[in-house]
Amino acid sequence: MFLTSVDDERPGWVVSVTGFVPALAGAVAVVWGDLAGELAGGLQPAVDLVGGALACAGVWWCRRWPVGVGLAVIAISVVAASASVAAGIAALFAALYRKPQVALAVGAAGVAATLVRFALRPPGLAPYPVWALVGVLFGAAVTAWGMLARTRRELVRSLAERARRAEAEQRLRAEEARRAERLGIAREMHDVLAHRLSLLAVHAGALEFNAGATPGEVAETAGVIRSSARQALEELREVISVLRDPASHTGETDLGALVKESRRAGTRVELRDHGVRLSEAPGAVGRAAYRIVQEGLTNARKHAPGRPVTVLVSHADGELVVEVRNPLPGAPAPLAQAGAGAGLAGLSERAALAGGRIEYGPAAEGAFVLAARLPWPG
Numbered sequence: 001m002f003l004t005s006v007d008d009e010r011p012g013w014v015v016s017v018t019g020f021v022p023a024l025a026g027a028v029a030v031v032w033g034d035l036a037g038e039l040a041g042g043l044q045p046a047v048d049l050v051g052g053a054l055a056c057a058g059v060w061w062c063r064r065w066p067v068g069v070g071l072a073v074i075a076i077s078v079v080a081a082s083a084s085v086a087a088g089i090a091a092l093f094a095a096l097y098r099k100p101q102v103a104l105a106v107g108a109a110g111v112a113a114t115l116v117r118f119a120l121r122p123p124g125l126a127p128y129p130v131w132a133l134v135g136v137l138f139g140a141a142v143t144a145w146g147m148l149a150r151t152r153r154e155l156v157r158s159l160a161e162r163a164r165r166a167e168a169e170q171r172l173r174a175e176e177a178r179r180a181e182r183l184g185i186a187r188e189m190h191d192v193l194a195h196r197l198s199l200l201a202v203h204a205g206a207l208e209f210n211a212g213a214t215p216g217e218v219a220e221t222a223g224v225i226r227s228s229a230r231q232a233l234e235e236l237r238e239v240i241s242v243l244r245d246p247a248s249h250t251g252e253t254d255l256g257a258l259v260k261e262s263r264r265a266g267t268r269v270e271l272r273d274h275g276v277r278l279s280e281a282p283g284a285v286g287r288a289a290y291r292i293v294q295e296g297l298t299n300a301r302k303h304a305p306g307r308p309v310t311v312l313v314s315h316a317d318g319e320l321v322v323e324v325r326n327p328l329p330g331a332p333a334p335l336a337q338a339g340a341g342a343g344l345a346g347l348s349e350r351a352a353l354a355g356g357r358i359e360y361g362p363a364a365e366g367a368f369v370l371a372a373r374l375p376w377p378g
Helices: 012-036 044-062 068-079 081-097 100-120 128-209 215-244 255-264 284-303 342-353
Strands: 269-272 309-316 319-327 357-362 367-375
Touching (some): 012 044, 044 068, 081 100, 081 128, 128 284, 128 342, 255 269, 255 284, 284 342, 284 367, 342 357
Parallel strands (some): 269 309
Antiparallel strands (some): 319 367
């Protein structure tokens, strides 16, 4: 008998056939023995024939209704010995597909039916106590076998479900890692290229609108454009190296050089650093502060060209405070529409990664303020 190897997720008819065949074989054997033995002329062969047929039919439906149909088959086995194999299979089905308490109750009913049948119709060859012990042991073995198979099946299902969940979580973590990587690449590209390209646009615009420029002024502006383009390529290579090996690169933190570039592009910038050197800041704090100032100068150049910009950097109470302030523009600037507005969102992410926070927006005195607070203990 291999019922316990048949999973209940397989087609129902496979499981039913697996139980029906041995039940039918047992019923045929008993009826054949009745007809060939001393009971051939009595009523018992007919009882066994009808009872065996009903029990076999019940086994076919035991998988769907293990308790109700199973108890009916067990009840038939009291008067029809041909239903004894079917009764054992019914108890096995109950143990396979129902909770242990129910399985034990059906198994106990099967043992009780066996004891009553042996009392009404002694099998012979051995005294009643021996057959009673055999019936109890057989019923206990069938029930225990079914319960063990059910536990194993549930364990396999649980492990399979855990494996599926683990695989789904692994895919989710991998997707989140790829998304974080894409955001990091986009943030670095924006920080570098937006600043350099805005400088190029300012110098190219000055060259375009200054029709009376002397050849020397044209050559000087072209040299600045060429220098800015070269620096953009160098910083782009730097970003690629950072993305390849973040641990091997500390990042650019020279605010003085950054302010000089903006001044050369025509922006009036006042730097108040209070003696703070970003190169001495820990980890990502210095680089984040540098990028915040860079983005603030880029936005001021795009949205408020010609307006003065004040950069404040201070260190107090375990925090690095960075602030970029410029007057609000009176009219839309030509470069104001260039960009998708992702720079400030990227700064918020960068500040959060460094353990700080960032705020930006119009201030009460008619200025736009970009301020960040980053952790710098000591």
